[in-house]
Amino acid sequence: MIDLQLLFPPLGWRFTFPELGMPQLTAYLRGRGFSVRQKDLNAVVCGALPEAPEPGLLGVGLRRDPRLWNHGTPAYPLDEVLKAARRPHPLYEKLYRGHVRASVRGARTVGFSVVTAGQVLPSLYLARRIRSEMPKARLCLGGPWASASWEGLEDWPGIFEHLDYVVGFEGERPLESLLASGETGFDPARVPGLAFLRNGRVVRTAEGPGVALEKLPAPVFDGFDLGRYPTRWLPYQTTRGCEWGSCAFCYHVFSGRGSESKSPAKMVREMTALAKGTGIRTFHLADLSTPPGVLASLGRTFSRSGQPLRWRALVRAGPAFTPGFCRMLKAGGCDTLYFGLETSDARGLRRLNKGISLKTLGADIRACSGAGIGVGVFILNYPGQSLAEFRKTLTFTLARAPALAHAEVQRFEMGRWMSGRPGLKGSLAPGWSKDLNSFNVPYRAPGIPMAVFKAEKEAFARSFHAACRHQDPAADNDREWDRKEGGRPRLLLVEIDIDSAYRAVYFPFFQGLARREAVECKWVRFAALGKLPLDSDGVPLPPEDAARLAAHVGEFRPTHAVFNFRPSASLLRALGRGAPACAYLGPRDDRCAEPPCPGPAPVPILPSETDLAAFLGLARAEPATPDYGWVAGNEGALAIESNPYVVLGSVCGYRKPFAANPFFRGVDLSGCSMTGGCSFCRKSEYFQDISEGIVPVLERQLSALEKTCPRPGGRRLQVWLLGDRIVPCIDAVAEAVVRLRLSPADFKFETRVDLLLKNARRFEAALRRLEGTGHRFSLGEFGVENFASPELERYNKGVTPCQNLAALRLIAGWESRFPGVFVMAGKRGGMSMITFNPWTRPEELDTNIAVAEAAGLGKIPGLTSRLRLFGGSPLEAKARQERLTARSFGDPLLDTGRMSFFAPEVPWRFAAPELEAVLRVLIRLAEDPVGADPLSRDVSAFVRESGLRGLSIYRLAHLVVLASQDAAWRGRRVRPPQLLAAAGRLAAEHPVASGDGWDAGFWSTVEGRVAVPGAVRPDADLRVPRSEYPVALLWGPGDCWVELVPRSRPGDRFRYGAGRSSGSGPDLEALRSGDELVLGKETFLVLRRGRPLASLSGRAFLWWRRKAFQTDFWRALAASRQRPGPA
Known part of the structure; x- marks a missing residue:
């Protein structure tokens, strides 16, 4: 005699490898001292059939009501199933006589493990036959179908005609109680999770706690003929439940259930033993969704263990799947990962409560595919979905087919317990409570008709299989790592x-x-x-x-x-x-x-x-x-310097939507890693926000820093405070620093310009609080990025050049008013800039050079600040769309990110090709250029020779831009050496600096004119020649100006002829040679014959007595030169 015979009934055609429930249950019960046998009848039957059986063979019909969402799917009406179980059936009878009778002989209890509704009828038929020959045997049924049907069992007393018990949910403990009970005196009402018939009514006991995954033994597969299965995979469960567990459409998750995972050591130990015992080294992780931490444990361990195990899993899209992470998983045996896409419509994802973004999923697919991991996606046609949205999702998937190995299109199925979930349209159809298909009850809902769905699905399948790359899931791991097992880390x-x-x-x-x-x-x-x-x-x-x-x-x-x-x-x-x-x-x-x-x-x-x-x-x-x-x-x-970091949450919470920016209109942003923020930035995802107040976190970390951080030579610490919540409560931060009585230190931080301006009063209060304490606040780098409005719009920055200039003035004022308490830091005076990108125009570049000179920013900031174009950013998407990406960098010094060891960039080129040579020259004007190549030596010679004429590095950079524009106007594409030579000739024509008299007069004139935006008297400024026409005043050595005689009404763009003039030099000559002027918010561009000739942005001020031009910019630029403190 044996205690229990477990049977996995037919016909579950989808099971191409053993189902896990029975092997897991057998292992547990044997561990509790019971004798248990198991047999997979489904493998026996399916192995004898040439193809999937028709529903008629199973004794069931199809749903015929065309109004049903699930029209045409198998129907399992309770009465019809019970009648079919009582009738002789040739297939089931042959199965009983040939395989079941001998297996159950001598068993005290026989259990059926049922996963699908299609297995219910065979189970009831076989139970009837067993009862007829073994009337004393106890017959029970469990498995996922029983759990899904739990609420309906009270209306189904007929199924207990051939069964004694139905076991719900985790069956280990209920079955243990059943097997431990004697023939008499057993009260099933005392067993949790058990349903049975008493006095003609179905009784269901409350569900009890299951056995923790960590305490379950490894599954056992004896009794399974593993050679019968179409594939050689073993199921293995690492995680019970789903960490997310909130998708509106999912019938795998029951409400109120959490998620738990096995320990890494247990998983590795059991999988290794199973592979050794069965000879099968490929595993299907039988999890609803395997968490990234579990994947990491498996990948890390197997990659270093030398065990050539392969495995696949279902996962949720998320930020964990970086290229490096996926390569590690591949090296650790990861064969395929299946992601739930469901729909490519953002509104649809919200309706389904999916909790993912298409940008993240797209990045995950690229990372997995690039690492050699097969990628599968699931697509869902759900109630209320339009045909347009469904087709959009299919098209979205086809576009990514080369990176995919599998794509499965599914139609929503309404689980018995799912009615009333938000986001699901439709209603249960009449007769639903008597249908045994608990995973797909009769349901009425608006949406795509079944016939249309099937046609679209078939067409997609043909296109997908023609387009996809079909990654080889049997590819060997390309790396093997050793790992030391056991012991504490x-x-x-x-x-x-x-x-x-x-x-x-x-x-x-x-x-x-x-x-x-x-x-x-x-x-x-x-x-x-x-x-x-x-x-x-x-x-x-x-x-x-x-x-x-x-x-x-x-x-x-x-x-x-x-x-x-x-x-x-x-x-x-x-x-x-x-x-x-x-x-x-x-x-x-x-x-x-x-x-x-x-x-x-x-x-x-x-x-x-x-x-x-x-x-x-x-x-x-x-x-x-x-x-x-x-x-x-x-x-x-x-x-x-030690530079310890105090992390106070996310570095930046700025999230201005990219979709609202006209610069990205028409650009496919679905592959982007973020939906808003600065269009170049990737920093925000690396620092996690904090849930508690900032001050307790600050005090905890600063106290630990004071106690543990070394100070070689007794130097004061340079402490970095990270978090965008710092500046809005900077006064509280200062108070906490003083209250802790820390050793004097410098506290550095970053911030956005708009945050700094908004919280200027708080900041000044914080500086007053630090006076006399020995502490000092230091602004590390803050993102100015640019002083040209079009560039800031491309960066989706959310600030203006005038705000940038106001922030510079504010900071300079604090430096002068709070010496020893506040200081700028950083290599470029605390500013970070991005001066070059694929769409930069020469006049925009020239604006930045002029502002750097006028505002006295020291070394030219941004000469090496070439945009680092990272994959997954909106700028990368636009550059690819406009074919501005390149295969490689034309100059190794342009790969600035690699030299500083950032992530690999996407090489790009300029839409304005003349700027390529400009960049190669200007990058070598920066301090300590890397590499002594011939061009660097030429640039050094250019600087030495031009410096003899008193020209600043700013003026030299401007002349390089000017020379490039002249060459472009002439239709010449010059290389850097020729560009340097042309700039050298312009430098020779430039007037020699002779004091700052005109310089001071120029700015006095600018300030006076922008103070009155409207008309002024002709003699309002005696330094300007008396004229009815606009006059372009040039900032620089000498008294330089050109009268512009309008040929059209003066405005932001007008044609002119050069009138009177004074002075000499390349800028003056450009104005004399031009015939049209175009003014942007900051830019000053001279055209000739409709084509750009010269940029004089920030160097030429247009004075006209009838109207002031570019007032905001010039007012802010002039004020930044004065740099007063805050009022």
Whole structure:
């Protein structure tokens, strides 16, 4: 005798590998001391049939009512199913005689594990036959169908004609109670999750707690003929439930149920044992949605274990699937990932409560496909969806077919327990309560007719299979990593301090997490190169420093080493000899670039304690108190500034929609990683917001910093405060700093210009509070980006050039009024700029050069600030649409992001081709240009020779732009050497500087004219020649002006002829040669014969007694030169 015989009934045609429920249940019950056998009857029957059976063979019919949403699908009316179970059936009878009778002989209990409605009738038929020959055997039925039907069982007493019990939800404990009970004295009402017939009525007991996944043993597959299945896959469950669990259309999730996952060690141990025991090394993760942390654990472990296991999973789109993360998964055996697209319509996604964005999904598909992982998507036709939206989704998928391996189009099915969910249109049809198809009850809803849906689906399938790349799911892993198993993690943090912001931001939090979880941790800091070599595949260390790091690795023997930047392949190979089982990780942000390189690559992780905890298998709890302690890896580490970071939430909450910007009209933004914000930015996704107030978080981190952060040589700390919530409460921040009685320190932060202007009074109050404390506030970098309105609009910046200039004036005033309390920081006076992008015009570039000179910003900011065009940004989408992307950078010095070790950029070219040579020259005018190439030497000679005439670097940059415009007007495309020569000739014609008398007079004239926007007397300014016509005044050496005799009404654009003039030089000659003037908000462009001839933006002021031009810009620019403090 045996305690239990489990049967998986036919006909579930979709099961091409063993279903997991029975093997899992068998393993548990055997572990509790019961004898259990199992048999898959579905594999027996389906293996004998040449193709999927017709519904008539199963004894069921189809839904014929054309008004039904699920018209034409199988119907399982209760009465008809019960009648069919009582009638002889040749297929089922043959199955019973040939396979069931012998299997159940001697079993005290027989259980049917039912997943689909199609298995109910065979189960009832076989139960009737077993009862007829084994009247004392207890017969029960469970599985997902029983759980889905739980609410309807009270109306279905007839199914208990051949069954004793129906087991709902997790069946381990109910079956354990059944098997442990004797023949007499057993009260099923005491067993949770059990349904049975008593006095002609169905009784359902309350559901009890299930067995935690972590406590379940590994499934067992004895009794399964694994050679019968069409595919060689084994199911394995890592996670129960769904972390999201809120999709309106999903019939897999029951309300009130959470999500839980097994520990990484258990998963790896069990999967490895199953592969060894069965000889099958391919796994289907039988999860509703496998969380990224679980995927990471599997990928990381298997990639280093040498176990050639392959696996596939269903996942939710999200930011975790970066290219590096996907490569790690691929190396760890990931074969295919299936994403739920459902619809490509944003409104439809909201209606379905999907909780994803198309931009993120698009990025996930590209990352997975690029890593060699097969990608599948699910498409849903849901009630109320228009045919246009459905076709839009099919087209969206076809456009991405080359990156996909699978696409499954499904039609919504109404689960019995789902009625009343928000977002679902329609109503249950008459007779629904008596239909046993609990996953797809009769339902009426508006939308696409079934016949149209099938036609669209078939047409799509043909097109998709013709277009898709069909990635090979059997491809071998392209990397194998070793991994040290067992024991507690040992964490080594390696900071390589190159010249870049945001270095090792999260290391204190990683170390704090390790301390809290009793994990051995060591943080080693190295000072390294200021810039990366152009041919570097990662951050290198000199041989002597590499040897020191290898000594740390050999002594500490870490299981995981986290780098703040991607280390070079040679460095990783050297370290591998000291700890061959160590897993090398790198933060998933811009600073973990991913150029192709040989050898191992660090695994990317999200810069958060939660993500690191998932990798290390640690508990996820409240944020740990950071630990800023580090040891020096070389002498240079003791000399550099410490720059510890205090993280106070998201860096930037600015989210102006891209779709509202006319610059992006007509651009497909579906692949973008964000829907709003600055169009060039990727920073916001790397720093997580905080839920509590900013002051408690600040105080906790600053207290930890005071206690743990080293101060080599007693130097004062340079503390970076990160978070866009800082400036709006900067006075409270200052109060907290003073209250904590910290050692005097500099507190640096970033902010937006508009936030700074809005909170100027709070900021000034904060500076007053710091007076006499020894503390100092320092503005690191704030995003000015540009002083030309068209450029700021392209960047979706949300500020104006006048606001930028006002912020500069405000900051300069604080520097003068609060010496020792406030200071600018950063390489360019606290400003960050992006001067060049594919759409930059020469007159816009010239505006920035002129503003830098007029406002006295020091070294020309932005000469090297070429737009870093990253994939997934709106600017990248527009550049690709307009074919402004390129295969490579024409000049290695243009790859500025790579030198600073940002993520790889998308190379691009200018729409105005003359600017290519301009950029190559101007980038070498910057301080310390990298590389002594011939062009750099030519630029140095140009600067020396021109400097003898007293020309500033600003004037030289302007002359380079002017020379490029002259060449473009003449139809010549010059190379940088010819451009330099032309600029040199212009410099020779430029008047020599002779004092600042005219300079002061120029600005006095500008201020006087813009103060009165309307008409003034002809003699209002004696420094301007008396004229009825507009006069262009030139800012610079000498008394230079040109009278512009209008040939059309003077305005923002008018034709003119040159009249009287005074002075000499290239700018004056351009005005004399031109015949038309075009004024933008800031730009001043001279045309000749309808074509641009010269830009004099910020250098020529148009004075006319009848009207003032560009008043806002010139007023702000003149005020920025004065730089008074705030009132």
